[in-house]
Amino acid sequence: MTTQDDTKAHAQGDHPAKVAAKRTPVDLAIRYGFLSLMAGLILFFSVASEGFVSPYSAVFIFQSVAITGILALGVTFTLVVDGFDLSIGSTATSALMLSAYVMVVLEMGAVAAVLACLVMGALVGLVNGLLIVKMKVPDLLATLGMMFLLIGLQRIPTEGRSIATGMKMPNGETTVGKFSPDFLWLGRHRFDFFIDNLIPVSVLILLGVAVLCWVFLELTRHGRLMYAIGSNQRAAALAGTNVNRYKILAYMISGVLASVGGILLAARLGRGDLASGNNLLLDSVAAALIGFAVLGAAKPNAFGTAVGALFVGVLLQGLTMMNAPYYTQDFVKGSVLVVALVFTFALTGRRRGSNH
Amino acid sequence: MKLTRRLTLGLAGGIAALAAGIAPVMAAEMPAPFDNAGEVKIALVRYLSTGDFFQAYLSGVESQAAAIGVDLRVFDSRQDAALQADMVDQAIALGVDGIIIQHGLTEAMQDAAQRALDAGIKVVAFDVDVENPAIPQIEQSDYLLGKLALEQAIKDNGDTWDAGYVYVAGIAPLDRRDVAWQDVKAANPGIRELAMFGTLDNPIANSVANQARSVLQANPGITVVFAPYDEFAKGVKIAVDEAGMTDQVDIYSADVSTADIAAMREPGSAWVATVATNPSVVGEVSVRSLAMLLAGEDPGPNVVVPPTLITQAFLNDNGITNMEELSAKMPQFAHADVSVPAWIPLPAR
16 A cells, blocks of 8 residues: 555655655645545536536546646746746737738648747747846746737737638738648547547647656656756755756746647637637636645646646536536636645645644 | 826827818718818727727728718727726817717716716717717617527527527626527527526637537537627537537527638538627717717617628528628628718718
C-alpha cells in the first residue's frame, strides 16, 4: 500500500520528502480531499443525471475544457516563476482573429495561419517578459497593459468587425478567402477510439500539452530552476541561474500556449469572432489556482492545473445536463475556487506549521 | 480645464464650419431647415458600439446623414452611462439641432434628454426608453422577431415538438423575444420545453456550444432549438454538428450576418431559419425620423422597423453568400418603408 502510494505520488511529481512525513487524517484530507470531491461529484451526477456516464460525456468534458486547459497550463508557467499573465485571454482571441485574417483576407493556407499565430504568441510573451525583467514593470501591470493593447489591436485591421468569408472590408473589397479545411480539421476532426469519431483533435492536443508541461516542470533541470526562481529569486540568481532568461521563457511559453488555444477556438468556430477573451482568462486562472489544491501541492503544478480544468468541466457538464441556469454555474465555479484556495492556504499552512 | 474646453469647442466649431462649407448643396425642395442641409448638425450619442450590429447601425446612420447632407457628429460613451449623459450635454453645448440617443440606461438618460429638449433640440431614441412623450422611440420589434421565427418553426414541424430554448434573462431584447416564446408555448400545448440554457460568457458561441452539447445529450428527444440570438444559434449549430444530430435538430434564430449566412448554407446545416432586422436600415430610419422632427413633421411616438424572415431554402435558391447579396435579393431587408416622406433622399445602394 505504502509503496504503491509512494510510486504514485512520485509519478505525480510530489516531493518524496513530503510523502515520507507521517500520515495524519489532515494530511490525507489535504492530499486526496480534492480528488475525492471530484470522484464524489462524478458519482452524484451519474445518479442524478441520466446520460452523464458515457464515453461521449467524458469526451465532451475534455473538449469543453481543452481550450481553457491549455491556457491554464500556460499561466501555470508564469505562476511557477512567481509571475502572472493577464494577457492570455486576449492573446488567444488575437490568435483567433489573426488566423481568420491570414486565411480569409490574405487567402493563405492552414500552415501559414498556425505559424503566424504561434509566432504572434511567442512575440507577445517576449514583449511581456522584456517589460517585466528589463523595464522592471510589475508583472500584473505589464500583462494588464498587454491585455488592453491586444483587445484593441485585434480590431484595428477590420475596424471592429468580425471576420468571415464574403464580408466587406473597410476598403470596400469583399473577402473571398476561406477557412482552410486543414485548419478546420484541428477543431472538428474526431479520431476513432473504440467508438467511431470519438476523440476530437483538441483533446489530444490538451493531453499532449499537459504531459509536455508536466515533464518539463517536474523532470527537467529547467523546470526545477523555474520553481527555484519562484520560491526565491535572489537565491536562484546567486546559485547561478539566469533568472531573466527563465522568466522571459515562462512568458513566451504562456503566450505560445495561449495562441494554441486561440487556434483551436478559431478552428471550432470557423470564423474570426470578436471577443475580449476575459472569460477565457478567468476560467483558466481559476483552473490553475484550483490546481494548487490537488494532492496538497500548494504550488502551481501542471498535473493540478489539468485536474482543476477537468473539475470545472465536470461541474459545468453535470449542471447543464440538470438544466441549471448559467448564473448558478458561475456561483458554483466561484465556490469551487474558494474551497480549493482554503485547501491550499489554510490546511497546508497548518500542516507546515506543525511539521516544521 | 476651462481653456481646454474652449479650445475643443473652438476646434469643433472650426471643423463644423469647414464641413458645412464642403457639404454638398442639396436639392432646394427639402423643407427648412434642410434647404440648407449643410448647416444642420446632428449628433449620435452611443452607449454600445463594439460588435458587428453596432458597426452596421453606425454605417446606416452615416449613409443616411450623408444622403441628406447634414453634419453628423458621433459620440461614443463605450458603455459608460454617466459619460453618455455628459456627452448629451457636450452635444447641447456644441449647438446641434438634433440628437439620436442609441441605447443606454433609462435612469441616466432621462434628465439629459430633457435638458436637450429644453435647449430646443429635437431628440429620437433607439432601443432606450427615456420615458418622454416628446421623444419618438425607434425600435426593431424584438417580439415580432421571435414570433416570426416560431411561426416558421410551427409551419415546418407542426405544433407538437420537444424544444430546447436558449435564453439569458435580463437582456432587454432577449426578454422581449422571450415574451414571444412564452406566448407561442401557451398557444401550442404540444410544444414542450425540455431544456432552457444559455450564457453570455464570451466567446459566446463557444460557451453555448459546450452547454448545448450537454443538453442534447441529456435530452436526445429535442427536435427544435429556438435560439433567438445569432451567437446562440451558432453555438447550438456547433454542438449539433459535433453530436452528429444534424438531421434530427432544426435551429430557429434571430439576427443575421455574413458569417451566419455561411453557417446556414453549409451542406445539411441544422440552422434552417432566422429572422432579422437590418441594423443599417435601423440606423437610416433613426436619421430620417430625426429629420422629420426637425422639419416639423411627426414620425409618431413609436417607429417600428419590421423584421424579415430569412430561410435556409431562400439563401440556397438565390445563391446568397453575404449581406450585400441578401439586401439585393430581398428588398424588404435592404430598406424599410418607415419614416419616408417624399422629400428625404435615400442612401444610394
